[in-house]
Amino acid sequence: MAAAGLAVSLVASCLPAAAQFWGNRFPDQRPYPDQRYYQPAPAQPPPSRDFYSFPFGNGGYVRPPPVVDSTKAPPPRKLETPPTTTVAVVGDSFADWLAYGLDETYADQPDLGFVRKIRAYSGLIRYDSKNDALDWPQAVKDALAAEKPSAIIVMLGLNDRLSIRDRAPPRPTPPQKGEPAAAAAAATQAPAAAPQPQTPTPPDAEAAPPTAAASDTQPRITPGGSYEFHTDQWAEIYGKRVDEMIAALKMKGVPVLWVGLPAIRGAKSTSDMSYLDDLYRTRAEKAGIVYVDIWDGFVDDQGRYAVQGPDFEGQIRRLRTGDGVHFTKAGAVKLASYVDRELRRVLTSHVVPVALPGPEATAPAPAKPGAAGRPDVGPVVPLTADSSDTGDLLGAGGRPAQTVSDPVAAKVLSRGDAIAAPSGRADDFSWPRSGSDAGAASEVLAPQPAALTPGTPAKKGAATRDDGKKQADAKKDTKK
Helix, strand or coil: CHHHHHHHHHHHHHHHHHHHHHCCCCCCCCCCCCCCCCCCCCCCCCCCCCCCCCCCCECCECCCCCCCCCCCCCCCCCCCCCCCEEEEEEECHHHHHHHHHHHHHCCCCCCEEEEEEECCCCCCCCCECCECCCCHHHHHHHHCCCCCCCEEEEECCCCCCCCEECCCCCCCCCCCCCCCHHHHHHHHCCCCCCCCCCCCCCCCCCCCCCHHHHHCCCCCCCCCCEECCCCHHHHHHHHHHHHHHHHHHHCCCCCEEEECCCCCCCHHHHHHHHHHHHHHHHHHHHHCCEEECCHHHHECCCCCECCEEECCCCCEEECECCCCCCECHHHHHHHHHHHHHHHHHHHHHCCCCCCCCCCCCCCCCCCCCCCCCCCCCCCCCCCECCCCCCCCECCCCCCCCCCCCCHHHHHHHHHCCCCCCCCCCCCCCCCCCCHHHHHHHHHCCCCCCCCCCCCCCCCHHHHHHHHHHHHHHHHHHHHC
């Protein structure tokens, strides 16, 4: 019995500890007043992986920084009144940052506004990734149809480092009803050239090199073929597209400025930008438009890509964004400073682009008198007052030409001959002297030496007698 009572007491003493450890399995019952309920900790957001920011914030949770799209520049400034002068800025994301820099540069001039025609991810190779039929020349015509800009600025080429495909020739039109197929096929084909008479070649003459060998040095382009970047065929096809873009811009009849590309991060990418700039400069000079070179503003002293550098005021600032391609606010304003100088010049002088004739262009036929057509370069203004060959320039007032009657003056003033110096004059350096000069020189007496013996002194009495006579004569004159 004693053993059974001891066991019961031991079990009773262990029940409170067990209840505290295991908890109350029945919530409706509280057998012990000091019983504690187990409550799980509230759910917390996952801690940040950043070691230094773990003890701070909301339970160590730190939100990631927002993703900044550097391809988009800040929106254009809002003007209270419409500007009197507008400038169109056309191109990709580079052109968007250029327009923003121009807005900041002309912030204190509300009479000048900039209209953005931007397609951030476009280029001359591919305007739209989903529609290959669209291109920049046609798109810019539609975009500027309702605009009346005083100048156009274009900046393109960032997205053109791709392989290019030559446009296939247009398909022949199908024959219409009632038209025979043979006639339609003959109309689409070029007429055959008339056979040329062949001249006999002497047997001992050296054979001329074939024409195919001369064409091997020129790039061959197959219609519809694809060519890689940096090849001669690529440069030729791309150059034609640049010409088409410039021609579409010049149809507005206002000055056109083509802005070159800056260096971007990476040695290869920087080389690609320089390669494209050479093409743009050549085509712009050929078309007679202004090319703005910005290369030196965004490279270091060794010609490499620079993240920071002097801004337009000379202060060292960060010029490029984190993607290594686009610009910060300071970089955009510096970019605009290069364009600002040329823009002010063309707006002041009202320079209209005129296409320069290329080496392959033929000279146009002269216009007939009284024809309705107007030459592209404008009327020819004569520099003479009338159509006669008088040689009088405009503004001469009809004064007759003065004829010189003096033969010496005509000889000196017209032909530039020197006048012979008279013989014996100081500027006559001829030698030996003529005969008359030699005789005259011999008649000149040589200087005589001074006498060495002193003269005989006069007597004292004679001098006194002469002085007395002079004094007496003076007294007689005073008495009279």
